[in-house]
Amino acid sequence: MATDESAWWRTGVVYQVYPRSFADSDGDGIGDIPGLIAHLDHLGPDGLGIDAIWLSPIYPSPGLDLGYDVADHAAIDPIMGSDGDFDRLVREAHDRGIRVILDLVMNHTSDQHPWFAASRASRDGARADWYLWRDPASRDPGGRPRPPNNWLSFFGGSAWTWEPTRGQFYLHTFLPGQPDLNWRQPAVRAALYSIVRGWLARGVDGFRLDVFNAFLKDPDLASNPVVGAAARPWDRQIHVNDKDQPDLAYLLDQFRAIVDERKGRMSVGELFEGGPETAARYTSERHLVFDFSLIEQDWSAEAFGRAIDAREAAFGPDRWPTVVLSNHDRSRQATRLGTVRMRADPDAIAKAAAVVLMTLRGTPFLYYGEEIGLRDVMIPSSEAIDPPARTAGPRFPWWNRDQCRSPMPWAPGPGAGFTTGRPWIRLGVDHEVRNVACQAADPESVLETYRRLLRARRANPTLCSGRFARIDSGNADVLAWTRSHEDDQALVLVNFTGDPARVAPVGVRGPWRPLAGTHLSWPDLPAGGLPLTLRPYEAVVLGRVQTALAQSG
Numbered sequence: 001m002a003t004d005e006s007a008w009w010r011t012g013v014v015y016q017v018y019p020r021s022f023a024d025s026d027g028d029g030i031g032d033i034p035g036l037i038a039h040l041d042h043l044g045p046d047g048l049g050i051d052a053i054w055l056s057p058i059y060p061s062p063g064l065d066l067g068y069d070v071a072d073h074a075a076i077d078p079i080m081g082s083d084g085d086f087d088r089l090v091r092e093a094h095d096r097g098i099r100v101i102l103d104l105v106m107n108h109t110s111d112q113h114p115w116f117a118a119s120r121a122s123r124d125g126a127r128a129d130w131y132l133w134r135d136p137a138s139r140d141p142g143g144r145p146r147p148p149n150n151w152l153s154f155f156g157g158s159a160w161t162w163e164p165t166r167g168q169f170y171l172h173t174f175l176p177g178q179p180d181l182n183w184r185q186p187a188v189r190a191a192l193y194s195i196v197r198g199w200l201a202r203g204v205d206g207f208r209l210d211v212f213n214a215f216l217k218d219p220d221l222a223s224n225p226v227v228g229a230a231a232r233p234w235d236r237q238i239h240v241n242d243k244d245q246p247d248l249a250y251l252l253d254q255f256r257a258i259v260d261e262r263k264g265r266m267s268v269g270e271l272f273e274g275g276p277e278t279a280a281r282y283t284s285e286r287h288l289v290f291d292f293s294l295i296e297q298d299w300s301a302e303a304f305g306r307a308i309d310a311r312e313a314a315f316g317p318d319r320w321p322t323v324v325l326s327n328h329d330r331s332r333q334a335t336r337l338g339t340v341r342m343r344a345d346p347d348a349i350a351k352a353a354a355v356v357l358m359t360l361r362g363t364p365f366l367y368y369g370e371e372i373g374l375r376d377v378m379i380p381s382s383e384a385i386d387p388p389a390r391t392a393g394p395r396f397p398w399w400n401r402d403q404c405r406s407p408m409p410w411a412p413g414p415g416a417g418f419t420t421g422r423p424w425i426r427l428g429v430d431h432e433v434r435n436v437a438c439q440a441a442d443p444e445s446v447l448e449t450y451r452r453l454l455r456a457r458r459a460n461p462t463l464c465s466g467r468f469a470r471i472d473s474g475n476a477d478v479l480a481w482t483r484s485h486e487d488d489q490a491l492v493l494v495n496f497t498g499d500p501a502r503v504a505p506v507g508v509r510g511p512w513r514p515l516a517g518t519h520l521s522w523p524d525l526p527a528g529g530l531p532l533t534l535r536p537y538e539a540v541v542l543g544r545v546q547t548a549l550a551q552s553g
C-alpha cells in the first residue's frame with residue numbers, strides 16, 4: 001500500500017476549481033486567483049481537507065471556450081490576476097498542504113495565439129506547419145473548396161475551416177477558434193515541453209491534460225468510417241483517424257519523462273471519449289487517466305455495480321483509476337442522479353454519492369460546489385454562453401454546460417459572497433439557503449457529510465489505498481465493497497433506494513464500528529455490527545474492530 005508522501009496523487013482527493021465561478025475578489029463578477037486564495041481555508045486541513053486543487057485554465061484567452069482556447073500557455077489571464085497572484089496561490093496552497101494542478105490545453109490553441117497568427121499568415125513561414133493545414137479535397141460546382149476529409153468538430157459542423165490567406169483549410173476538433181496543433185512537428189513539441197518545464201519550475205505539482213488522446217491524428221488524415229444514424233452527428237462516425245493513434249504512446253512517454261524529472265509531480269489525462277479499457281491502457285505510474293464510466297450511470301445499484309465491476313476488470317490490481325462523478329462538462333450529480341426517481345431527495349442522494357466517490361478504489365476528483373450539493377442552474381437560451389449550446393438545435397443536439405458552472409455560493413445575501421458585482425452567469429435560485437456558511441452550521445448538511453468522509457479517509461489510510469473487493473450485500477438495492485490492507489478492513493454499504501434496506505453482507509467478518517456515513521446518527525448496529533437495516537439512501541463506512549489477537553499478531 002502506498003503511504004509515502006510522494007504518492008499523494010494516489011491517496012489524496014483532488015478538488016476541481018472552475019476559477020471563473022469560485023470567488024471574485026474585485027467585483028467584476030468573474031472569479032479570480034485572489035478570490036481563490038481568500039477561500040483556501042475552505043479547502044485546507046481545517047475545512048474540507050482536500051489534497052490538491054486542479055484549476056481549469058487560467059491563461060490569457062479570448063474566452064470562446066471559457067479558457068480552453070489559450071492565447072498564451074505561459075502567462076496568467078489578467079482577468080484572473082497577476083503572475084504575482086499565481087505565485088502567491090502556489091505558496092499559500094502549499095502552506096496548507098494543498099498541491100496545485102494546472103489544466104494544460106495542448107491539443108489546440110486559440111486562433112488568437114501568436115503561433116496561429118504566424119502559421120495562418122503564409123505557407124512557408126517559420127510556423128507554417130505548426131497547425132494542420134490542408135488543400136481542399138476538390139471544389140464544388142460553384143468553385144467552393146471542399147474539406148480534405150469527413151472529420152467533424154465535436155462542437156458541431158466540419159472540423160475544417162477555410163483560411164483565404166493561405167488558401168487552405170485548417171483543422172479544429174473543437175471550435176474554429178481552437179485550431180489543432182501539429183504534434184508531429186518536433187518544434188511544436190519542444191515549445192510545449194518548455195512550457196511544461198516552466199510551470200514545474202514555478203512549483204506546480206501536476207497537470208490535467210485536456211483531450212490528450214487527440215494530440216495525434218492519422219498522418220494521412222484519412223476519413224473516419226461512417227456508421228449511420230445517431231442523434232449526435234459526431235456519433236455517426238467511428239473516430240479511428242482523428243484520435244487514439246498508436247504512436248501517441250511515444251509522445252506521452254516524452255511528456256511524462258519531463259514531469260517525472262521532479263519528485264512528487266503527476267499528471268491526469270482527460271480521455272476524449274472511450275471506456276475504462278482505453279483509460280487503463282493509457283494509465284501509468286504517476287500518470288492517471290480519467291475514466292468517465294461512473295459519470296454516465298443512473299443512480300441504481302445495478303448500473304453502478306456493473307460499471308464498478310467493468311472498471312475494476314479493466315484497471316486490474318496494478319493500475320490506479322480515478323473516481324469522477326462530475327466536472328465542468330457534465331450535469332451536476334445532485335441534479336443528474338437526484339432527480340431521476342420521482343420524489344427522490346437530491347441531497348440524500350448527493351450524500352450517498354459522496355460515499356461512493358470517497359471510498360471506491362482510485363483518486364477521487366471532486367468538482368467545486370458538489371460539496372454543498374449544488375444543482376444545475378437553468379440558463380435561458382437567451383443567456384447561453386457555452387458556444388455549442390448557443391448553436392444547439394434539432395440537427396445538433398447538445399447539452400448546456402453553463403448549467404454546471406454557476407458561481408459558488410459562500411454566504412446568504414446579494415452576490416452570495418461570490419461577488420459584490422453582477423455574477424458572469426446566474427447563481428442558483430436557492431443560494432440564500434444553499435451556501436457554504438449555512439451548510440457549515442448544519443451538521444446534517446452535504447458539506448458536513450463530505451468533511452466527515454474526508455476526515456475518515458485521513459484517519460484510515462486503508463480507505464484510500466486498500467485492496468478493493470465487491471461483495472454481496474444480501475440485498476439487490478445495496479452495493480457493498482471492502483477496502484483491505486493486512487488486518488485492516490473497511491466495509492462500505494450504499495442503499496441506492498428511498499426505502500429501508502436490510503443487509504447481511506456475505507463473506508466478511510466483524511466486529512464492525514462506524515467510521516463515517518451519510519447520516520449523523522448511526523443505524524441501529526447490533527453487537528458485531530451486522531446485519532443491519534439502512535435507512536433510505538443511507539450509506540455507511542464501517543471499520544473492522546481489530547481484535548486483541550489481530551493487534552498483537
Ligand code: NOJ
Nearest residue numbers: 065068105174210211329
Ligand atoms: C475538454 C474540456 O473539458 C472542455 O471543457 C473543452 O471544451 C474541450 N476539451 C476543448 O478544450
